[in-house]
Amino acid sequence: MANAAWVFPGQGSQAIGMGADLATVPLAQSRFAEAESVLGWSVLDVVQDAGDKVSSTLYTQPCLYVVESILADVLKENGHSPAVVAGHSLGEYVALYAAGVFDFAAGLSLVQRRAELMSQASDGMMAALLGFDADELTAKLEATPGVVLANDNNPGQVVISGTPEAVTAVMEGIKAKRAVKLNVSGAFHSPLMADAAATFEAVLEPVLFATAQVPVLSNVDPAPATDGAVLKQRLVQQMTGSVRWREITLALPGLGIDTVIEVGPGNVLTGLTKRTCRELTLVNVGNLEQTATLAS
Template identity: 60%
Template sequence: MTKTAWVFPGQGSQKIGMGIDLQDLPSAQTKLEQANQILGWSVMEICQSEQEKLSQTLYTQPCLYVVESLLANEMFTHSFQPDLVAGHSLGEYVALYVAGVFDFETGLKLVKKRAELMNNVTGGQMAALMGFNQKQLEEELQQTPGVVLANDNNSAQVVISGTPEAVEILLGKVKTKRAVKLNVSGAFHSPLMESASREFQQVLESVEFTNAKVPIISNFEPTPTTDAGIIKQHLEQQMTNGVRWRETSLEMEKEGIEKVIEIGPGKVLTGLIKRTCQDLKLVNVSSLEQIGK
C-alpha cells in the first residue's frame, strides 16, 4: 500500500464555483444545511457569488472549510484513507476534522469565530516574496522590527507579515525576483494578531479535542502527533506564529509518505511541495470527478 498524506489549502485557494458539484449529494446536503444554520448564510450561494465577496476573510474561511470537508468525506466514501494529514493555515482545521479531533459542526464553529476575529484585525500588511537570498532575508528580518516570516512555503517562496511600514522597509532591503503585497485586512500569522489570538484561545479552551485517528503535522510544530492536548496547544499558537510548510513537506517525506493528495480548490500546496520534495507523487482533488483518478 502506498503511504499517503492528505493536505488541505487555506485562504487564497478559493475559487468561484468551488463545491458546486457536491451540493446534490444527499450526505453533502445535510452538512450544507448544518453549515447554513451555523453561519446564518448559504455557503453555496457565496461560492457562486462574485470573487470579491468570496475573498472576504469572513466568508472565505468557512467556505473553504465546508467544501474541503465535503470533498474529504467523499474520499472516505470511496474507501480512501490517509496515513497522515496536514493543512495550510485555515486548512489545518479541515485536517483536524478529517483526523477525528472534532466533528464537522465543532470545526465550523471554530472557523467561523476565527474568521470573525481575523476579519476585525486591521492595520497590518502581508507580502509574498519569490526568488530571494535566504540568508539575506533571515538577517533583514532580525534587523527589522515589526515584521516576521508568516509563511515559509518553500525555498523560493515566503510570505512576510507585519506593520505596513515594516513590510515596506523590508521589501526595500531584500532583493527578490518578485514581491506581491497581499490583499488582506491584517498581519496574519504575526504578533499583531495577539489580541485576536487571546480571545480565540478562550474559545478553544471550551472545546474538547479527541486524539487524532491519524497523525497530523501542525503549522506551529511540524512533527506528527495524535495527542489531543498537544494538537490543541499547537493550534492555540497558530494565529500569531508562522506556517512552517517547507518543514512540513520535508517531514512528510521523512515519515515515508510516497503520495500527497491536495484536497480543495487549486493546486497551491502541491506546487509548493513539488519544489521541496521532487520525488513525491502529487495528486489534486478539487471536484467529484477527480476522486479515484
C-alpha cells in the same frame, strides 16, 4: 493509497463556484444544510455569488472549511484514507476534522469565529517574496523590528507579516525576483494578531479535542502528533505563529509518505510541494469528478 498524506489549502485558494458540483451528493447535501444551521447563511449561495463574495475573509474561511471537509468525507466514503494529514493555515482545521479530532459542526464554529476575528484585524500588512537569498532575508528580518516570517512555504517562496513600515522596509531592502503586497486585512501569523489570538484561545478552551486517528503535522510544529491536548495548544499558537510548510513537506518522506493529495480547490500546495520534494507523487482532488477518479 496507504502511504498518502492529505493536505488542505487555506485562504487564497478559494474560487467562485468551488464545491457547487458537490450539491448532487446526499452526503454533501447534509453537510451544506448543517453548515447553514451553524453559519446562518448558505455556503452554496456565497460560493456562486458572481461578485466574488467568497473572497471576503468572513466568508472565505468557512466556505473553504465546508468544501474541503466534504471532499475529505467523500474520499473516505469511497474507501480512501490518509496516513497523515496537514493543512496550510485555515486548512489545519480541515486536517483536524479529517483526523477525527472534532466533529464537523464544532470545527465550523471555530472557523467562523476565527474568520470574524481575522476580518476585524485592520492593522498590519503581508507580502509574498519569491526568488531571494535566504541568508539575506533572515538577516534583514532580524534587523527590522515589527516584521516576521509568516509563511515559510518552500525554499523560494515565503510570506512576511508585520507593520506596513517594517514589511515595506524588508521588501525594499532585499533582492527578490518578486515582492508582492497581499490583499489581506491584517498581519496574520504575526505578533500583531496577539489580541485576536487571546480572544480565540478562550473560544478554543472548552472545545473537546479527541485523539487524532492519524498523525497531524501542525503549522507551528511539524512533528507528527495525535494527542488532542498537544494539537489544541498548537492551534492556539497558530494565529500568531509562522506556518512552517517547507518543514512539513520535508518531513513527509521520513514518515513513509510517497504521495501527497491536495484536497481542496486549486493547486497551491501542489506547487509548493513540487519545489520542495520532487520525489513525492502529487495529486489534486478539488471537485467531485476528481474524488471519483482517484486511484485506489
